[in-house]
Amino acid sequence: MTRGVLRLAVVGHVEHVTLGRVPALPPPGGIAHLAAPRTFAGGGGGVALLQLAKAPAEVHLFTALGSDEAAGEVAAALRGAAATVHAARRAGPHTRDVVLVTPDGERTIVVVGEPLHPRAEDPLPWELLAACDAVYFTAQDPAALRRCRAARRLVVSARRREALAASGVRADVVVGSAVDPREASRLADYPVPPGALVLTEGPAGGRVERADGTVERFPAPPPARVTGAAYGAGDSFAGALTFFLACGLPVVEACARAGPYGAAVLAGLDPGAAQLPLVLTPA
Template identity: 40%
Template sequence: MDENVLGETLFRRSGGSDRLRVAVVGHVEWTTIARVRKVPAPGDVIHADPLWQGPAGGGAVAAVELAELAGGCTFFTALGDDEAGLRSRTELERRGVRVLAAPRPGRTREAVSMVDDSGERTTVTLGERLQPAGGDAVDWRELAGFHAVFFTAGDTAVLRAAREAGVLVVTSRELATVSGSGVAVDAMVGSAHDPAERYDGTLLSRPPRLLVTTDGIRGGRFVRHGEPPRRYHATEAPSPLMDTYGVGDNFAAALTYALAGGAPAPEALEFAARRGAACTARRGPFEARPPVGARSREAAA
């Protein structure tokens, strides 16, 4: 779907306002992405070159993508009272994300993601995932005012509040939360290759109106409730592959944005596939300042 055509559709959907109002409910991991020749085997000691550092995890990456698409995004999350939490907030706000973070004592979760020569990533997380909860001192009623919400982490109370938005898109990683909440979601998105994102329809009394299963360079499959499954095609990346970190989160955010604008599922998926492919052509899920050590080496060069 041509972005100009999509823009006109979204403009009409938002009632002629300048932009759609979009939000993300989810988590943050302060992440370092490092290049390795291959993922280490047990007992290996390997060298890694840091490539990228910033707030990541499904929630933060989607919030940045939606802020870029919509001209702003509100991010409901939880952050520790540590340096990683402060840096995450600062970087996200610098990118047009309005951060509504419930405070948590202790550390914000961090992560190290190793990208090998094939561009594939392997991630190790450090610490407990922090996620928003219905009991946090946040006005969850605000969620009803958004055209769309993408949900990556939170409890059932927060998910029910998010259901008041015009369009609710949920990662299939939160299948159990959806099951426990009893709400119907407009779209659920997951990977065909990630066991944590495997969809089990028997857990839901109310299946999603749209189920999307991504399959990398093969595109993926989508099912609209009551209809047979269909395939969508991947989009060729605009330049050689750099890494695959954040591709799925950018895809899901772009899908949320397109559905919010009233785009039919095939056109929304075409748009999302193009935004996901663009992510493979850069280092990290979005452009960010490189780690301090990398900046020093670049300056010396």
């Protein structure tokens, strides 16, 4: 750690999420009724931000918001987090997600509209990134990703493989899930290989593939009974991983420390309410 107080940032999208339980996914032509629906600010950037906001750190969010009621509700929810929000404004509706949770805790997500991402051309305080101990990137603009490279540590979602390739920068860590087709990848898939590729494997733990060709595994946290939903588990893991990397932990140890933070989300429907406070304690 290089400073008394860590400075962290998330660059990416935040959606207006409506989540509820269904007895089963509807068949073709069927109708699903959400039981006990709840709304919150989520999405890949939103959930990671809420996890990092539970750290003893200065936290910033770079994002974009629409101009409708949903955008206002998202902005209000973000104001309740312990973070500074830097948001570009877009004319038009904010992105909404409808999440259907089945009895096994699995979630099916319907995205209404295109996610709103910050762009390098937006008049946001991008110069702050150079003073950040770590930045988590889950946006789409390669030029914005190049701005993020000024941070001491750069963690990129594996969902943003195309943006990373187009940017030409080297990420310190790319993080994703080996069981998610959007995120499963190999180091060879990246024109500029990251320092490490982290892929989680659910109850099997996960693996870290390094640029030098070595592969190490990290354990899964103790098994957790799913009483809520799997929504947000991967993004909470990514946020926690970013924190532990900023603290200076080696990648494999940081992954092992981050595991319980992803698993904790399985106990609730709203990931922000189920997330654990981030603390650096002896292993």
